[in-house]
Amino acid sequence: MRRIAPQPLDILPWMQAQEEAVLKAGFDANDWIAQTWAYDRHDIGQTAGFGGDVRKALAAIKARTLILTGGNLDLYNPVEEAREAGAFIPQASVVAVPSEQGHTTATATKAADVEFMNRTIRDFLPGGTSTGR
Numbered sequence: 235m236r237r238i239a240p241q242p243l244d245i246l247p248w249m250q251a252q253e254e255a256v257l258k259a260g261f262d263a264n265d266w267i268a269q270t271w272a273y274d275r276h277d278i279g280q281t282a283g284f285g286g287d288v289r290k291a292l293a294a295i296k297a298r299t300l301i302l303t304g305g306n307l308d309l310y311n312p313v314e315e316a317r318e319a320g321a322f323i324p325q326a327s328v329v330a331v332p333s334e335q336g337h338t339t340a341t342a343t344k345a346a347d348v349e350f351m352n353r354t355i356r357d358f359l360p361g362g363t364s365t366g367r
Contacts, residue, residue: 255341292322299326304339
């Protein structure tokens, strides 16, 4: 946070931008509650046929997979966990967004983050190019 706000009160504009982005996106507290339940309850290893083995379940994924993380500062979704999961998915690409915003990287409050994510997704998709052609 010191990169964003060298002095304690310097954080206020950043916090306001985060709040405005959430409200602009159509904030719904029920959505956040559902996401929390999903985090707490979902275990891919419990999918039928895997007997609780998360690595076996990840290895069974057949689709090309792109895992974008909020970089090394995402305490909710650590990049190490994304890399570990990606190591077991046969066709996975794990990309850390070079951002200081952690898990809020995808809130579109920082244009450079959005540009990086859009370019990464375009390049990942079949036929995609950074130029959009």
